[in-house]
Amino acid sequence: MKKVNWLVVLTGALIGLAALVLTAQGNPANMGFCIACFLRDIAGAVGMHSAAKVQYVRPEIIGLVLGAFVMSVATKEFRAKAGSSPATRFVLGAFVMIGALAFLGCPLRMVIRLGGGDANALVGLAGFIIGIVIGVQFLKRGFSLKRAYEVGSAEGGVLPAVVTGLLILVLAVPALFKASTEGPGSMHAPMLLALVIAAVVGALAQKARMCMVGGIRDAVLFKDFKLLYGFVAIFLVVLAGNLITGSFRFGFTLQPIAHSSHLWNLLGMVLVGWGSVLLGGCPLRQLILAGEGNGDSAVTVFGMVVGAALAHNFGLAGNPDTLNEAKELVVGGISTAGKIAVILGFAVLAFISAVNLPKEEKAAVGAKAA
Numbered sequence: 001m002k003k004v005n006w007l008v009v010l011t012g013a014l015i016g017l018a019a020l021v022l023t024a025q026g027n028p029a030n031m032g033f034c035i036a037c038f039l040r041d042i043a044g045a046v047g048m049h050s051a052a053k054v055q056y057v058r059p060e061i062i063g064l065v066l067g068a069f070v071m072s073v074a075t076k077e078f079r080a081k082a083g084s085s086p087a088t089r090f091v092l093g094a095f096v097m098i099g100a101l102a103f104l105g106c107p108l109r110m111v112i113r114l115g116g117g118d119a120n121a122l123v124g125l126a127g128f129i130i131g132i133v134i135g136v137q138f139l140k141r142g143f144s145l146k147r148a149y150e151v152g153s154a155e156g157g158v159l160p161a162v163v164t165g166l167l168i169l170v171l172a173v174p175a176l177f178k179a180s181t182e183g184p185g186s187m188h189a190p191m192l193l194a195l196v197i198a199a200v201v202g203a204l205a206q207k208a209r210m211c212m213v214g215g216i217r218d219a220v221l222f223k224d225f226k227l228l229y230g231f232v233a234i235f236l237v238v239l240a241g242n243l244i245t246g247s248f249r250f251g252f253t254l255q256p257i258a259h260s261s262h263l264w265n266l267l268g269m270v271l272v273g274w275g276s277v278l279l280g281g282c283p284l285r286q287l288i289l290a291g292e293g294n295g296d297s298a299v300t301v302f303g304m305v306v307g308a309a310l311a312h313n314f315g316l317a318g319n320p321d322t323l324n325e326a327k328e329l330v331v332g333g334i335s336t337a338g339k340i341a342v343i344l345g346f347a348v349l350a351f352i353s354a355v356n357l358p359k360e361e362k363a364a365v366g367a368k369a370a
Helices: 004-026 033-044 059-074 086-103 107-115 120-140 158-172 192-208 211-220 228-245 262-279 283-291 295-313 336-355 359-369
Strands: none
Touching: 004 107, 004 192, 033 059, 033 086, 033 107, 033 283, 033 295, 086 228, 086 283, 086 295, 086 336, 107 120, 107 211, 107 228, 107 262, 107 283, 107 295, 120 211, 120 262, 158 211, 158 283, 158 295, 192 283, 192 295, 211 228, 211 262, 211 283, 228 283, 262 336, 295 336
C-alpha cells in the first residue's frame, strides 16, 4: 500500500460519489457518468443523428474538458502538441465508440454498472481485459502512432474552445439544439450542478492521470497497479451508495439501459480495450488530454462523436432488454449491421496495429501470416 497514489484513490472516490449524486438528481440509473453515452447524446443534440431518445447537450462533457483545461493551465501543465497520426486516431476513436455503444457504455460506465449489480458488466470487463491484452502484445512489439510535436497554444485549445462555444450557445439559444422528451436523453441532472461536478472531476482526473485502460495496461506490462486503485474506489463508492439507497440489484436481465446478449457485450468491450490501448487512453482520458492541450486527443474525441452518429444513423448501437406485452423477456443486443461493424472494427484495428509496427516486426508478422 506504500505504492498507492492517494490522489488517484481520492479522485476515484469522488467520481463514484459524483455518479451517485448525478443519478439521484436525474441522470439515468447506472449512468451517472458515461463518456460514450454522453458524447452520443451531444451528437444527437446537434443533429448528427436522429435517434430521438438520445439527444441532449450533456454538461458533464463540457465540465470535464474545462476542468482539465483550467487545472492544467493553473499548474503549468498545459502543453499544446499534435501530429501523432491524427487521421488514424480519428478512425480509432470512431470504432472505440461503436464498440462502446454495442456494449452500451464506456469503461467508466462499466465500473458504475458493476457497482449497481449489473452482471453484464462482468462480461464487458472480461472483454475489456482481453482487448487490452491484445493491444499490449502490439505495444511489446514496438507499436507506435509516432510522436506528437509542439504546436501553437490555439491548436491545443481547440476542444476547450469548442465546448465553451457549445456551452454559450446552449445557455443563450437553447432552441438551436434537439432535446429528448423520453428515453435516456430526457433524464438528466440540473445543468449547472452537472457542469460544476464534472469540472471538479475533470480537474482531479487531470492531476491523477485517471485512465482505466492505463491501469490494466500498466498492471500487465509493469505490474504497476497504481491507476487501478482509482477504479476500485469508484466501484466501492458506487456499490456502497447503491446498497444504502436500495438501488443495488444483481443480475443479467432487465438492468437499466443494458442488454444481456453476452457475446456482443464481450466483443464490444474487446474492441474498446484494444482500440484504447492503441490510442494511449480510454475515452475519459482522451477528454482530459484534449483539455490539457493534446490536439491528437481532440481529434480522437471528434472521431468518437462521429462514431456515435454512425452507430445511431445505421442502427449499429445496442438495444436494451425489454418486456413484451405478455411480460416476457425480450433480450436486447445489436443488429446484424452492428455485428458487422464490430467485426469490421477488429479488422481495422488489426491492420492499424500491424502497419504501425517497426519494419522488422512487420516482416515477422507478414511471415507468420504467410
